[in-house]
Amino acid sequence: xxxxxxxxxxxxxxxxxxxxxxxxxxxxxxxxxxxxxxxxxxxxxxxxxxxxxxxxxxxxxxxxxxxxxxxxxxxxxxxxxxxxxxxxxxxxxxxxxxxxxxxxxxxxxxxxxxxxxxxxxxxxxxxxxxxxxxxxxxxxxxxxxxxxxxxxxxxxxxxxxxxxxxxxxxxxxxxxxxxxxxxxxxxxxxxxxxxxxxxxxxxxxxxxxxxxxxxxxxxxxxxxxxxxxxxxxxxxxxxxxxxxxxxxxxxxxxxxxxxx
Amino acid sequence: xxxxxxxxxxxxxxxxxxxxxxxxxxxxxxxxxxxxxxxxxxxxxxxxxxxxxxxxxxxxxxxxxxxxxxxxxxxxxxxxxxxxxxxxxxxxxxxxxxxxxxxxxxxxxxxxxxxxxxxxxxxxxxxxxxxxxxxxxxxxxxxxxxxxxxxxxxxxxxxxxxxxxxxxxxxxxxxxxxxxxxxxxxxxxxxxxxxxxxxxxxxxxxxxxxxxxxx
Numbered sequence: 001x002x003x004x005x006x007x008x009x010x011x012x013x014x015x016x017x018x019x020x021x022x023x024x025x026x027x028x029x030x031x032x033x034x035x036x037x038x039x040x041x042x043x044x045x046x047x048x049x050x051x052x053x054x055x056x057x058x059x060x061x062x063x064x065x066x067x068x069x070x071x072x073x074x075x076x077x078x079x080x081x082x083x084x085x086x087x088x089x090x091x092x093x094x095x096x097x098x099x100x101x102x103x104x105x106x107x108x109x110x111x112x113x114x115x116x117x118x119x120x121x122x123x124x125x126x127x128x129x130x131x132x133x134x135x136x137x138x139x140x141x142x143x144x145x146x147x148x149x150x151x152x153x154x155x156x157x158x159x160x161x162x163x164x165x166x167x168x169x170x171x172x173x174x175x176x177x178x179x180x181x182x183x184x185x186x187x188x189x190x191x192x193x194x195x196x197x198x199x200x201x202x203x204x205x206x207x208x209x210x211x212x213x214x215x216x217x218x219x220x221x222x223x224x225x226x227x228x229x230x231x232x233x234x235x236x237x238x239x240x241x242x243x244x245x246x247x248x249x250x251x252x253x254x255x256x257x258x259x260x
Numbered sequence: 261x262x263x264x265x266x267x268x269x270x271x272x273x274x275x276x277x278x279x280x281x282x283x284x285x286x287x288x289x290x291x292x293x294x295x296x297x298x299x300x301x302x303x304x305x306x307x308x309x310x311x312x313x314x315x316x317x318x319x320x321x322x323x324x325x326x327x328x329x330x331x332x333x334x335x336x337x338x339x340x341x342x343x344x345x346x347x348x349x350x351x352x353x354x355x356x357x358x359x360x361x362x363x364x365x366x367x368x369x370x371x372x373x374x375x376x377x378x379x380x381x382x383x384x385x386x387x388x389x390x391x392x393x394x395x396x397x398x399x400x401x402x403x404x405x406x407x408x409x410x411x412x413x414x415x416x417x418x419x420x421x422x423x424x425x426x427x428x429x430x431x432x433x434x435x436x437x438x439x440x441x442x443x444x445x446x447x448x449x450x451x452x453x454x455x456x457x458x459x460x461x462x463x464x465x466x467x468x469x470x471x472x473x474x475x
Binding site: 010013014016017020021024025094095096097098099100101102254255256257258259260 | 271272309312313314315316330331335336337338339340341342346349350351353354355356
């Protein structure tokens with residue numbers, strides 16, 4: 001027990017050190033970095049929102065199209081950045097593996113942590129800016145909104161633990177990452193609610209924790225204006241299975257890794 | 261004490277497998293100064309990386325009962341894009357040491373001055389060696405793993421290393437991989453010769469040096 005606590009304390013130190021290192025290398029020199037995380041989704045939402053309102057006119061009085069687009073796009077950006085940065089993450093950081101207490105999992109954990117904090121800040125920022133123009137509601141239930149985010153982040157983290165070790169073994173995987181992100185759009189509830197789909201399709205999509213997470217986020221935000229569909233059991237079950245596979249893969253790859 | 265038990269290490273590249281270590285056993289006791297000799301490619305760096313826990317052996321194990329430095333060598337341990345100071349801060353955090361004390365020691369030991377504000381990737385190997393030694397000395401390990409790197413330093417650096425390791429810290433253990441027979445003879449009380457993936461330990465350093473010369 002004492003050893004476990006000591007180990008946890010060391011890992012906490014490592015995570016703290018890696019986080020500040022990561023923030024320094026990425027945002028230290030030019031502070032535009034963190035700002036850009038927040039501005040980019042807003043820009044995208046503005047452009048798509050404008051295009052949409054011209055093409056289709058006001059679709060739904062209760063859900064604003066700007067708010068709908070931005071709440072879909074920001075979690076997707078988080079997913080894209082996390083996946084993109086997880087590929088080859090072990091080799092990219094291998095100089096730090098010279099220190100025994102630095103584990104490969106720390107790299108993944110820190111990346112996902114920073115991306116998720118950035119994404120949630122962007123969410124708040126976009127919400128505040130849009131609310132200023134009357135285009136964004138005050139969250140109906142902040143607890144549900146946070147639960148949705150938590151499910152989304154947990155699943156992305158567990159996928160990253162699979163992606164990172166696999167990308168070390170196969171170069172193809174790294175190349176396939178962008179493609180798989182675009183393919184995942186329909187399965188992640190970015191631009192649609194599950195209630196707009198047929199019951200059969202909806203049933204299948206419930207296997208994707210991304211959909212459950214997104215539905216909950218939107219329900220927490222828009223409240224009774226939307227009808228959410230989610231399956232907490234499947235969302236956590238799928239995430240935990242992925243995480244277990246990921247942990248095993250990380251361990252195996254680390255054992256045979258050449259550190260330069 | 262650090263002990264290696266039946267260490268095997270293979271490197272695989274495609275269909276080619278190279279057996280670098282084929283069962284290495286030895287022990288590093290406190291106060292041991294061990295020279296590690298062997299030709300290029302004999303597995304000196306590999307052995308040091310395994311003992312440091314940077315890579316994992318294919319078979320066998322390393323038992324560490326002393327705190328042990330990371331392998332101090334030409335590469336590894338630093339984040340190239342960060343400055344010397346930032347690297348020092350990172351290392352002080354992960355080894356749970358007071359940063360301001362460490363900073364003071366690093367400034368004094370390395371004599372790098374304003375270079376510490378530059379990214380480590382532009383450092384020469386001598387400058388890197390100074391920084392690595394300063395940081396690891398500030399952490400106070402019980403055993404130091406040194407891969408070649410003392411020899412890249414200039415005279416003043418070598419004198420400093422000698423002073424810090426041999427005069428101020430005679431109780432520490434040292435594993436020193438080197439081609440400089442002079443250094444090994446001067447500093448070490450035991451030696452290991454690596455050949456064909458196996459290690460032979462010699463209690464008499466000059467005997468080991470004679471064997472190495474015939475390789």
